[in-house]
Amino acid sequence: MAKPNIRSLDAMAFTSMAGERERHIEEASTAIPPKPSSYKANRMAAALHPSVQHVKIAQVIDRGPRFRSFVLEADEDRGTEGLAWFDAGQYLSVEVPLPEGAVTRPFSICSSPLDAKNGQYQLTLERVPGGRVSDFVWDTWAEGTKLDVSMPCGEFTYEPIRDAKQVVALVGGSSITPIYSLAKAVAEGTEHIESLTILYGTNTWDEAVLEAELQELADSCDAVTLVNVLADEERDGCEHGFITLDLVRKHAPEGDVSYFICGPQAMRLAIDAWIDDLGVRRKFIRREVFGEYRDPEKDPGYPAPAATEFKLTVRVCGEEHELTCNAHDTLLNWMERQGIHAPARCRSGECGWCHSRLVSGDVYVPERTDGRREADKKYGYVHPCATFPLSDVVLEVPPFAN
Ligand code: FES
CATH class of the missing domain: 2.40.30.10 (Translation factors)
Known part of the structure; x- marks a missing residue:
């Protein structure tokens, strides 16, 4: 349909609208409207x-x-x-x-x-x-x-529009918990994944928490497959060693696959070294950081700090607190250790809940955990849960909220 020419619009129709609006206001009820919480949409949102x-x-x-x-x-x-x-x-x-x-x-x-x-x-x-x-x-x-x-948070979830219908989870140690939830949801029919293959790496069989429950899910649901990978033990029915590229190729199904990677930092770094060799699209590689970033000094290109101990000045709720810190831990941990209850959720740089203004000072933000928007970087905001001091720092922190 052709768009109407703006010149053909009736200007008088617009000028009469003000009167019309006045009339509606005059005729409206003077009763106090119900509380917002009584509306169905608001109740559902809450x-x-x-x-x-x-x-x-x-x-x-x-x-x-x-x-x-x-x-x-x-x-x-x-x-x-x-x-x-x-x-x-x-x-x-x-x-x-x-x-x-x-x-x-x-x-x-x-x-x-x-x-x-x-x-x-x-x-x-x-x-x-x-x-x-x-x-x-x-x-x-x-x-x-x-x-x-808090309310449930996090993006390490299956999204049918983005993810492939087949999922391979590469999991280490206690990080099995979100994948166990996913496997149970598949078995119960609330997640529609055609196949979920779990490569579950632990040092020994005894360290595989929720093993029996996972095996029960795998036995009762054709879509779920469990492969235990034991680094320090040989056992019938299990793979021996670490989760490697060859092992993934051996167990991954044909066709498009989304990889859900979840484990301790050492395991994630090891997988990052070869995951691109699988040749899958970027959107099919999903990572859960699962815990705080450790040992930043091992990163290539880590800048040497100016000293071994620094002053951390924290401004929160109109007050100023003088703390001490060093380069080995995050600004968030230094604040919490010294009694500042700062907002935080994921503690891995992703959610932005701890978003604070870096007033002054040099800091190191590991690339892997830098979840800031470009505007935040430009205007000097950091996520203290994933930021390490390199000099004296002044930080403006919002009040605590869970
Ligand atoms: S707590 Fe999530 S980004 Fe810091």
Whole structure:
């Protein structure tokens, strides 16, 4: 249809609109409109994206000396009536009230979306010897413990428009949790993936957490295949060694495949060295950073810091705090260690929740964890969870929000 010529529009029709509008205002009811929360769309938005979810631990499941699962349910006494739906692969940012100050930690949900609909999330955590959060969790989390968690977050999810119908997951150690969630969702029919092949790398058989549950899924669902890869042990039915290019070629199906990579930093770096040799399109390579970036000084091109210790000045809520820091840890960790409760969710540079203004100072942002937009880089913003100081730094931080 041809567009009308602007000159042919009736100017009088526009000028009479003001009167028309006045008339509607005059005739309108003077009753106070209902609260926004009473609208169905707003209620749905709040249920899907709650600013905080109050939950309590309903069950603790011991999984050997290193692993423990926590089943969470909505804490209705504190106003949370149901748990938000999530996509398999997402995580919760959990507030952990350490004696020296609260911090947040991202924990992948290892139950399925259907479990959330039925009122439960499950987290499976690994004990890190000497880890202050880990020790606190093992010592204090029990049935009935109340927690505050964020809405489900994260992009490590299957997206049918972008991803191939066949998925190969390359997983290491305790990072199996989001992939277990995905496998369960496939078996339950809420994720429509034609085949999910999981190459699950651990040092030994005993370290493979959720192994029995995964095997049960693989046995009961034709779309799920599990391949255990043991680095330090030979065992019937398992591959021996590390997850390598040859091993992936051996087990990956023909045709388009999306690769979901999830594991400790050393494993991810090793896979990054050969993943391009598979010759798959970039959009089919998906990565979950799973934890904080470590040992930045090992990166090629890492610039030498100006000294061994620096001053970190943090401006937050109109106050200024003088802290100390060095180049070996992130700005976020230095703030939390010294009592500043800064906003954070993913802790790996991706989500932008910790987005803060670098007023002055030199910093190092590893390329792999630099999730900033171009505008942020241009106007001096950083993600403190993935930023290492190289000199004295002045940082302007937004107030805490989970
Ligand atoms: S907490 Fe997600 S980018 Fe820093």
